[in-house]
Amino acid sequence: MEFILEGLVKAFQLLFQGDQETFSAIWATVKVSSISMTVSLLIGVPLGYLLGYLSFPGKRAIRTVVDTLLALPTVFIGLVVYAFLSNRGPLGELGLLFTLQGIAIGQSILALPIVIALTATSVESLERALQLTLASLGASPLQKFLTSIREARLGLCIAAITAAGRVLTEVGISMMVGGNIKWHTRTITTAIALETKKGQFATGIALGLVLLAMAFTVTISLSTLRRRN
Amino acid sequence: MVQSQVKKGKSLISVFVIMFLAALPMKADCEQLLLATTTSTDNTGLLDYLAPIFTKATGIELKWVATGTGKALKLGENCDCDVLMVHAPAAEKQYVEAGFGVNRRQIMFNDFVIIGPDEDPAGIKNQEVCSALQEITEKKSVFASRGDESGTNKKEIALWKQCVSQVPQQQEWYMQTGQGMLATINIAAERSGYTMTDRGTFIKFEANSKGYPPLKIMVEGDASMLNQYSVIEVNQARCPNVQTALARRFGDWLVSKEGQKAIENFRLLDKQLFIPNASAE
Numbered sequence: 484m485e486f487i488l489e490g491l492v493k494a495f496q497l498l499f500q501g502d503q504e505t506f507s508a509i510w511a512t513v514k515v516s517s518i519s520m521t522v523s524l525l526i527g528v529p530l531g532y533l534l535g536y537l538s539f540p541g542k543r544a545i546r547t548v549v550d551t552l553l554a555l556p557t558v559f560i561g562l563v564v565y566a567f568l569s570n571r572g573p574l575g576e577l578g579l580l581f582t583l584q585g586i587a588i589g590q591s592i593l594a595l596p597i598v599i600a601l602t603a604t605s606v607e608s609l610e611r612a613l614q615l616t617l618a619s620l621g622a623s624p625l626q627k628f629l630t631s632i633r634e635a636r637l638g639l640c641i642a643a644i645t646a647a648g649r650v651l652t653e654v655g656i657s658m659m660v661g662g663n664i665k666w667h668t669r670t671i672t673t674a675i676a677l678e679t680k681k682g683q684f685a686t687g688i689a690l691g692l693v694l695l696a697m698a699f700t701v702t703i704s705l706s707t708l709r710r711r712n
Numbered sequence: 713m714v715q716s717q718v719k720k721g722k723s724l725i726s727v728f729v730i731m732f733l734a735a736l737p738m739k740a741d742c743e744q745l746l747l748a749t750t751t752s753t754d755n756t757g758l759l760d761y762l763a764p765i766f767t768k769a770t771g772i773e774l775k776w777v778a779t780g781t782g783k784a785l786k787l788g789e790n791c792d793c794d795v796l797m798v799h800a801p802a803a804e805k806q807y808v809e810a811g812f813g814v815n816r817r818q819i820m821f822n823d824f825v826i827i828g829p830d831e832d833p834a835g836i837k838n839q840e841v842c843s844a845l846q847e848i849t850e851k852k853s854v855f856a857s858r859g860d861e862s863g864t865n866k867k868e869i870a871l872w873k874q875c876v877s878q879v880p881q882q883q884e885w886y887m888q889t890g891q892g893m894l895a896t897i898n899i900a901a902e903r904s905g906y907t908m909t910d911r912g913t914f915i916k917f918e919a920n921s922k923g924y925p926p927l928k929i930m931v932e933g934d935a936s937m938l939n940q941y942s943v944i945e946v947n948q949a950r951c952p953n954v955q956t957a958l959a960r961r962f963g964d965w966l967v968s969k970e971g972q973k974a975i976e977n978f979r980l981l982d983k984q985l986f987i988p989n990a991s992a993e
Binding site: 569570571575576578580581662663664665666667680681682683 | 746755760775776777778790791792891892894895898917920951953
């Protein structure tokens, strides 16, 4: 039992004495999730807008596919991205296996369906009158897009925060594609997995607390946004 | 209120952009060598100890992926690493013959031991390896196996074949963890079972348990339990992208007087974990 208490004490030591290994893992997590969030938002928001705004044959089917992809398992993404990035694979030339960029590719795939689905839903729920008004004012497609996005901003924030929560906490992609390389691709989640395997609970608990703090921040920003609405 | 929300959205976006920009200059600014290795060299802390000494001597930064020997060899075969530090001599020789690796050199050894709980339910303490494994089979005592084609796992399978004529499969008492050595020892400890490990990782486990490990050495000292580590360069003829020059310097350094001395000086609980033997071959 005492190792749990020990873990809490160690957690504060690691964090407040600026332990290099701990901060390297935290920094890797911040870097890699920032890249994947940026990429998935830049691609996902326009696609989600189109999916929510346009009506075309087969739209229902695409929605179903996107909704299914919400449950994409991270180990499967990890496996596929690994196979593509390996030097034996089609993208081996890029040399992205065992790098943070490689992990970011996998995490973007993880986040993309979330961003697309939630953006589409919030665009769909905008009043139809908005589109008519915009059309009658002679808005260009780009202006329509920007206005709708602005009107749907709450939904977009929720999409971003939900995706960020998933990206921050995944371990399968980081472990398989990143290889858990110390000082380089060791993220908070892969470090926790490693420390637990090694029986070093204290460090694991310390890192878990950091992850909790990050998730807490995300949740707080979500509820703040909700309240403001 | 709408204003503040727009502001909030903007600030959220700018935070992401700043983080993204901060993440961009990640490319290496010094020479980096990617080593694929077994879990024992990583779990014991040997690489944490050797890497800075190596970097100081050569200016090369060492990165490593710690996995079982089988997976490490596979990484080399797929051209996904530059150099290997592994411990399965038979598999290594085949590997070099197949043209996947070149310039295999012995660097150090320790030995395998069978460890188990103090109560010793199968009664194997101080027995010979074969009779110990036969007792474990007969008493159906819990035995944790790596089950991951690592060097240790290959050795263990060979011993089962030699001593009990077949490898246990789907037996309730035979647990294949599919994980690293230290993880497997921890699983064996949780289940009060036996396992086979290299001595280096066991000493690390002792150190982690503050000198009072729940599992103790039961069988040791058999000549067949030698555990030889070697370094192999990934063959550049097959893999044009690998950094053979750096890999060669890593191997050269490991077998050099300085590298061998460093290996010899690595201790935990005042015990030496690996015995250098580069010139022995």
